[in-house]
Amino acid sequence: MTDVAAVLTGLLIGVLSGLIGIGGGVLLVPLLVIGFGFSQQVAQGTSLAALIPTSIVGVVTHQRQGNLDARAGLVMGAFGMLAAVVGAAAAQHLHGKVLERLFGLLLLFAAYRLWRRS
Amino acid sequence: MGGGFVMVPLQVMLADVKPLRANAASLAAIVPISIAGATVYYLGGSGGRPALDLRFAGLLVVGGVLGAYGGARLASRVSSLWLARALAIVLALVGLKQLAAP
Numbered sequence: 001m002t003d004v005a006a007v008l009t010g011l012l013i014g015v016l017s018g019l020i021g022i023g024g025g026v027l028l029v030p031l032l033v034i035g036f037g038f039s040q041q042v043a044q045g046t047s048l049a050a051l052i053p054t055s056i057v058g059v060v061t062h063q064r065q066g067n068l069d070a071r072a073g074l075v076m077g078a079f080g081m082l083a084a085v086v087g088a089a090a091a092q093h094l095h096g097k098v099l100e101r102l103f104g105l106l107l108l109f110a111a112y113r114l115w116r117r118s
Numbered sequence: 119m120g121g122g123f124v125m126v127p128l129q130v131m132l133a134d135v136k137p138l139r140a141n142a143a144s145l146a147a148i149v150p151i152s153i154a155g156a157t158v159y160y161l162g163g164s165g166g167r168p169a170l171d172l173r174f175a176g177l178l179v180v181g182g183v184l185g186a187y188g189g190a191r192l193a194s195r196v197s198s199l200w201l202a203r204a205l206a207i208v209l210a211l212v213g214l215k216q217l218a219a220p
Contacts (some may be wrong), residue, residue, distance in 0.1 A: 006174050010181025016136060017182075018189020020202045024182065026123065027205075030212045038171070045170025047157030050178040051152035055145050062142035069139055075147025076125055080151040088158035092169060100216045107213030110123055114206040 002036070009035070010050070024051060026110045029103065040099045041091060048088075122148060 006063060013024050025047045032043035062068045091099060122144045129140035156170060163169030 002174075003177055007179035007181040010178035010183075011185040012150040012181075014185020014187075015189035015192070016183035016185075016205065018199075019196070020205065025218055026209065028178070030209075030216075034212070036174075039169075040141060041159070041163065041169045042171060045156060045163070045168070046172075046175045046178075048152045048156040048159060049170050049172055049175035050182065052156060054182055054186070055148040055152060055178050055188075058145040059142070059149060063143060067138050067142040068146060069135075069143045070146065072129070072135070072143040076143065076147035077150040080121060080125075080147050081154040084151045084155040085158055088155045089162060090198060092158070092162045092164065097219070100219060104191070104213045104216030107209050107216065111210035111213060113127070113205045114202055114209065117202070 005036075020114075024054065026107065030107065033100075040096050040103060043086075044091060044099075044103075158197060 008030075013027050013031070016027060017024050025044075028047045028050065029040075029043045032038040032046060034042060038046065059068065059073075093103075122141070125144040125147060126137065126140045127130070128145065129135040130137055159169045160172075161168070
């Protein structure tokens with residue numbers, strides 16, 4: 001039953017991100033925490049894992065359409081990777097409540113951006 | 119999370135990159151970022167257990183790929199303005215809830 005719910009959740013996130021061009025994590029993490037009772041850490045880790053194949057598909061699509069500046073992607077990816085390791089390691093040591101509050105701030109920022117853009 | 123919502127506006131504002139190209143480069147950067155991040159979550163959870171659910175992630179991807187395809191096709195036909203606004207309100211409410219939670 002949870003399996004069906006997981007696929008449906010993916011479907012919902014996919015439709016929303018396709019429709020309004022917003023990344024998955026910002027929607028997925030709170031859904032996993034509120035809807036499925038994941039801890040903040042496991043929700044964030046699971047969301048990152050789901051991002052791997054999804055972003056690869058996206059990059060291939062952009063590459064085919066000639067939108068990809070590979071150099072910019074590589075530079076941001078290299079620095080981002082280092083930052084991701086530091087951030088992810090820090091997240092393992094932070095208290096779940098602290099992480100939830102930080103994520104709350106991030107959500108407010110994402111909400112502001114989404115509202116401004118629309 | 120991958121960080122696209124930071125990388126895309128930064129490229130557009132600071133380097134005058136077109137949004138579509140900024141989006142593509144940001145996605146390319148998210149590939150190594152998400153691999154590195156997920157690896158740390160996998161190896162470094164509290165008590166040595168992986169802090170992620172790979173099986174669940176796989177199921178999400180199955181639905182997500184189908185949904186993204188459908189959503190992208192729908193996007194050219196429906197106005198996403200109110201949907202985006204409604205979603206912004208939901209995100210803000212969830213954000214406030216997470217900040218205010220005891």
